[in-house]
Each structure stands twice: as structure tokens, then as C-alpha cells.
Amino acid sequence: EIVLTQSPGTLSLSPGERATLSCRASQSVSSSYLAWYQQKPGQAPRLLIYGASSRATGIPDRFSGSGSGTDFTLSISRLEPEDFAVYYCQQYGSALMYTFGQGTKLEIK
Amino acid sequence: QLQLQESGPGLVKPSETLSLTCTVSGGSISSSDYFWGWIRQPPGKGLEWIGSMYYSESTYYNPSLKTRVTIVSTSKNHFSLELSSVTAADTAVYYCARLCSSSSCYLSAFDIWGQGTMVTVSS
Numbered sequence: 001e002i003v004l005t006q007s008p009g010t011l012s013l014s015p016g017e018r019a020t021l022s023c024r025a026s027q028s029v030s031s032s033y034l035a036w037y038q039q040k041p042g043q044a045p046r047l048l049i050y051g052a053s054s055r056a057t058g059i060p061d062r063f064s065g066s067g068s069g070t071d072f073t074l075s076i077s078r079l080e081p082e083d084f085a086v087y088y089c090q091q092y093g094s095a096l097m098y099t100f101g102q103g104t105k106l107e108i109k
Numbered sequence: 110q111l112q113l114q115e116s117g118p119g120l121v122k123p124s125e126t127l128s129l130t131c132t133v134s135g136g137s138i139s140s141s142d143y144f145w146g147w148i149r150q151p152p153g154k155g156l157e158w159i160g161s162m163y164y165s166e167s168t169y170y171n172p173s174l175k176t177r178v179t180i181v182s183t184s185k186n187h188f189s190l191e192l193s194s195v196t197a198a199d200t201a202v203y204y205c206a207r208l209c210s211s212s213s214c215y216l217s218a219f220d221i222w223g224q225g226t227m228v229t230v231s232s
Contacts, residue, residue, distance in 0.1 A: 035218035
């Protein structure tokens with residue numbers, strides 16, 4: 001089973017700043033099978049990025065994903081107040097197996 | 110527009126079976142284009158994939174839950190989750206979701222989610 005480790009656990013930034021969130025896999029992951037989600041309190045997760053770097057429908061272009069192999073990154077270029085939330089990475093393995101990272105909380109500094 | 114809604118008891122006794130239903134509106138789970146899944150989130154913790162299904166044909170389960178989980182389609186607009194022999198560790202918000210069906214992200218991510226339903230395991 002592939003384990004995803006996200007860092008940092010909590011990231012404190014101000015609106016307008018750039019955020020960089022990391023997701024590291026215990027084994028190589030196909031870039032096609034790495035996704036990122038945003039979750040706000042009391043809400044379901046929302047798909048942001050799939051295929052490591054493709055934005056889902058309706059996602060602003062300030063969100064971008066990159067990476068390959070075992071190291072992946074979610075970047076938010078200029079933080080808006082609504083971007084402060086918890087972010088999860090997720091990978092798809094064989095036989096429809098899915099694992100999630102433990103999450104990074106992005107909080108207002 | 111496709112929407113998903115979870116329903117079921119909010120309280121289940123230890124050792125009993127948790128049963129939830131996902132209602133799909135604006136579409137049908139019988140479409141050959143779609144796979145569906147269940148994900149849960151204990152209070153204050155992260156997300157855990159429970160299992161996925163393809164209408165009336167195939168199911169796939171998290172190995173850590175496989176002996177206790179059953180996911181089945183119950184109609185063209187409903188699929189269900191059963192989790193047996195529950196303990197307090199099964200207390201969580203349970204989400205149903207659709208796996209991406211477009212060629213660009215096929216099966217790699219969950220693109221539509223229900224709002225979730227809280228299930229507490231307690232006597």
C-alpha cells in the first residue's frame with residue numbers, strides 16, 4: 001500500500017501570499033493518478049487538481065499542481081480569504097485502490 | 110446536474126451493522142460510464158477510502174475493511190454501504206462520491222461528492 005505524507009501539517013500565511021503544499025509518496029505514483037482536494041469545515045471535499053497538474057472544472061487558475069514520481073506539490077499563487085481550508089492529496093493505485101494523505105491545514109496568519 | 114445524498118441512521122450500537130444509502134439524482138448509477146464509492150472521515154481526522162463499485166458488476170474494498178464491508182446497487186438511483194461489527198472506531202462522517210468518468214481523469218479521482226452523513230457508534 002502506498003502511503004502519502006503531506007507537509008507541513010499546518011501552514012500559516014496571509015492573504016495575498018503564495019502557498020506551497022507538499023505530498024510525498026512512499027513509492028512512485030503515476031502522475032496521472034495524483035489528485036488534490038480542498039475541504040472547508042462542515043463541507044465535503046472538493047476536487048481541485050487531477051493528473052497531478054490539471055485543474056478540475058471551475059477551479060481558479062491561482063491553483064496549480066506539479067510533481068512526479070514520489071514528490072508532488074500544490075501551489076496557490078495569491079491566497080484569497082476563501083482558500084483557507086484543509087487540503088488533501090490522493091492517489092489511485094491498481095484495482096481501484098485509493099489512499100489519501102493526512103491533510104495540510106492552511107490557516108490565516 | 111448530478112447530485113448525491115447520503116441517508117441512514119445517525120446512531121448505531123457496537124457490534125451491529127451500519128447501513129447507509131446513497132441517492133443519485135440527475136443521473137443513474139446504471140450508466141456504464143460511472144463508478145461510485147464510499148469514503149469516511151472520523152471527527153477531526155483525515156479521509157479514508159472504504160470501497161468502490163461498478164453497477165451490478167464489480168466491487169473493490171479497502172483491505173483494512175474488506176471483511177466487514179459490502180457495497181451494492183439497490184436500484185438505478187441508489188447504492189448502499191453495509192459495515193458489520195462496528196466499534197467506536199467506525200464513528201465518522203460517511204460520504205458517497207462518483208469517480209471521474211471523463212477520459213482525462215478516468216477513475217483517478219472523486220469529482221462529485223454527497224454532503225456526508227455523521228454516524229456515531231455508541232450504546
